[in-house]
Amino acid sequence: MRDPDPITAAISTRLEALQAAQQLSAWSMIVTFMGDAIGPRGGVVSAAALQGLMQRMGIGAGAVRTAVSRLSAEGWIERSREGRNSFYQLSGAVGETVRAAERRIYAASSLLPADTPRTLVIAPGPLPETALQALEAEGALQIASQVMLVFTRLDALPADLVHTGATLAEAPVILAGASMCTHIAAVRQADEIESLRQSYLPVAAALKQVPAPSPEDAMALRCLMIHEWRRVALRVQSIPADLIQPDDPEPATRALIAQIYAELLPASEAWLDDNATTPSGALPPPDARLASRFGG
Template sequence: MRTPDPIARTITARLVALQAAQRLSAWSLIITFLGDAIGPRGGEVSAGSLQSLMQRLGIGHGAVRTAISRLSADGWIERSREGRNSFYRLSPGVAETVLSAERRIYAASSLLPAETPRCLVIAAAPLSDDTRQAVEAAGALQLTPQLLLAFAPATGLPSALRLPGATLADAPLLTPGAALRSQLSEARQATEINVLRKAYLPVRAALDRGSPAATGDAMALRCLMIHEWRRIALRVLAVPADLVPADDPEPETRALIAAIYALLLPASEAWLDANATTPSGPLPAADQRLARRFGAP
C-alpha cells in the first residue's frame, strides 16, 4: 500500500484542526488566495481555478458560490464574465487594504529598533471601545483603562493617539516589570503563535525531506498556512526589540513560516502557471512584491 504523501497528510490534519476550532471559512480562504497568490500575478483569476483550489481545501462548490455572492454583495470582490467563464478580483479599495496588510504579514520582522522612542499617554477618562480599537490599530498598548504605552516620541504621536485632554510623557528609560512583560506577551499573541509553530514544525521537517508530491498540494498548503498566519500576524504588536521577553516565540515562528513559504513557492507557482487563468489566458508573471516577501533577497 502506498504511503500517503506527508504534505497531503499535513493539509488534512490542519483542515481537521481548523474545522474543529471553527476557524475555517470559505470567504476568508478566498480573500487569502486572491491576496497572496493572485495579487502579485495580475489580480484576476477564473472561477474554475478558484473552485479547484477550494475543493482541495475541503470547501465544496456550494459553499464557494455562497461565499462569492456574499463577498460580491459586500464589495470585497468584483466579478466579470467572458463567454461562459467567470473571473474574480479584489475590489480596488479592498486590494489597497490587503496590500497594506501585506506589509505586516510578510515583514521580515515585527520588532522595532531598540532605540525606538516610547511615550506614556494618560487619558483624561477611560477609553471607549471605539477609541481603544483605534489606539490598538495605531500600535499602542493599553496598560490600564486610562494609560497607554506608545512607541513614538510625544511630539510625533499618530493622530489616533493624540487624545483630547491626555497627558503625555516620554519614557526613554522604561524597564518592563513582570506585569508589563505579561501584557506584552499577550499583545504579541504568544499563546496562539506557539500553537501555530508546533503545528508547522513537522511541515518544515517534511519539506526538508522532499517537495510535495503534487503542485496542487503545495498551493493548498501555502494558502492554508498564510490563512492561519495572517489572522495572527495582523494582531501582533510591534515593539522595540529590547522590550521583547526572552521567550517571545514570534521571531522564531515568523522565520519558520518564511522558510516554509520559500520551500512551497516554486511548486505552488507552477500550479498557478498550469491551472490558473485570466480572461486573456494564463496568469502574467509575478511582480516584485512576491520576491520581496519575508525580506527575501
Template sequence: MTRLTSGEWIDHFLTTDPPRHKSLVMTLCGDAIAPHGGAFWLGSMIELLAPLGVSDRLVRTSVFRLVQEGWLVASREGRRSRYALEPKALPRLARANRRIYSPPGLDWDGRWRFVLAPNGSIDGDLRALLRKELEWEGFAMLATGVMAHPAPDGDTLREILARSGAEGKVFVCDAAELPGVGSRPLPELAGDAWDLSGVVAGYRGFIDSFTPLLDTQADLTPQDAFAIRTLLIHAYRRVQLHDPMLPLELLPDPWPGTAAYELAKQVYRLSYARAEEHVMRLLGKEDAHTPPADDSFYGRFGGLA
C-alpha cells in the same frame, strides 16, 4: 506527531483545524491572486480551493461577501464571473502583506504615539470604528478616547484616519519618558496595555503544527505545495491579526513570533515554486493572459530566489 507525507499532513490539518472559508478566500487573494494581476475568474477560485475542502457553493458565498465588504469588485462575461481586488482595498492588503512577509522586531526610538479623542470630539459610531481600525493595527486603548502604540507606521495611521473619517477630528502626538520625576519606566506600559498570552500560545501552536513540514518536501506535488503554502499563510496571518507588533525591546525574551517567522520563511521557500506551477496552471485555464508573479512576490520573506 509521527512523520507524515505532505498529503497526510494536509488531510490531518484540515480535519483538526479547518479554516474559515471566507478568510481562506481572502488569504488566497492576498498570497496568490494579487501577485498575478489581482483578478480571477470564479471557476479558477473554485478549482484552487476544492482540494482544501471548500465547495463551490461556499466559494461563491465567500466571494459574494467579500464584494459586499469592499474587498472585491465583480464583472461578468456571458455566464462567467470575474472578480478583481477593489482598488480602495489595495492599501489595506499591502499593510497586511508587510506584516506577514516582513521580519518581526521594529526599530524603536523609545517614543510612543498617542491618538486622543476627548469626550464630544467625535460621535459614538466614529469612535467605535476608529477603535476597531486602530486595534487591528496593534494600538491599545489605555482609557476612553486614549489609544497608544510604541511604533506604529505613520503612513498607515494617516490612511486609517482618512478612511474612517477621523482626519482633523482627533489629536495625534508622540511622547517620551520624562526622567527624574519618579515615574515608572515607560516600557512597562506594554505589560499593562497588552495581554500577549494568547499571541504567545498562537505562535507556539503554529510552530508545533508546521515544523513537521520541514521533513516532507521530497514528495511535494504542485497541488500539495499550493495547499501547504496557502494553509501556512492562512494560519500565520490568523495569529498575526492578534499580534500588536510591538518592538522586540518590549516583548518577552525569547519571543516565539521570531521563531514562527523563521519557520514560515523556511516552509514558504520550500513550497512556493511548485505552488506557483499549480497557480499558473489553474488561473491560465480560464485566462491564457494571466501574468507571472510580479517582482514584489519574489521579495517576500527577504527574497525567494
C-alpha cells in the same frame, strides 16, 4: 492501502484542525488565496482555478458559489465573464486593504528598532472614543490602568491624543517588569503563536521528506498556512526590540513560516502557471511583491 505521503498527511491534519476550530471558512480562504497568490500576478483569476483549489482543501462547489455571491454582494470581489468563463478579482478598496495587511503578514520582523521613540499617556479617567481609536491606530501598549505607552515622539502624537487632562511624557527607557512582561506576552499573542509554530513543525519535517511536493499540494498547503498565519500576524503588537522577551515565540514562528513559504513557492507558482487564467490567457508573471516577502 498505501499510507498518504507526508505532504498529503500534513494538509489533511491542517484541514482537520481548521474544521475542528470552525475556521475553514470558504469566504476567508478565497480572500487569502486572492491576496496571497493572485494579487502579485495581476489580481484576476478564473473561477475554474479557484474552484479547483478550494475543492483540494475540502471546500465544495456549493460552498464556493455561496461565498463568491456573498463576497460580490458585499463589495469584496468583482466578477466578470468572457464567453462561458467567469473571472474574479478583489475590488479596488479591498485590494488596497489587503496590500496594507501584507506589509505585516510578510514582514521580515514585527519588531520596531530598539531606539524607537516612546511616549507615556497617563489619563486621569476614561479616554474619549476618538483618543482610543488614535491609540489603537498608533499601536499603543497599555501598561497599566489608563496608562499607555505610544511608540512615537511626544511632538508626533496624533491630535486626538492630546486632550485636556492627560499627562504626556517622553519615556526613552521603559523597563519590562513582571506584570508588563505578562501583558506584552498577551498582546503579542504568545500562546496562539506558539501553538501555530508547534502545528507547523511537522509540516517543515514533511517537506524535508518530500522536497518536491506536487504543484496542487504545494498551492493548497501555501494557502492553508497563510490563512492560519494571517489570523495571528495581523493581531501581533509591534514593539521595540528592547522590550521583547527571550521566550517570545513570534520571531521563531515567523522564521518557520517564511522557510516553509519559500520551499512551497516554486511548486505552487507552477500550479498557477498550469491552472489559473485571465480573460486574456495565462497569468502574468509575479511582480516584485512576491520576491520581497519575508525579507526575500
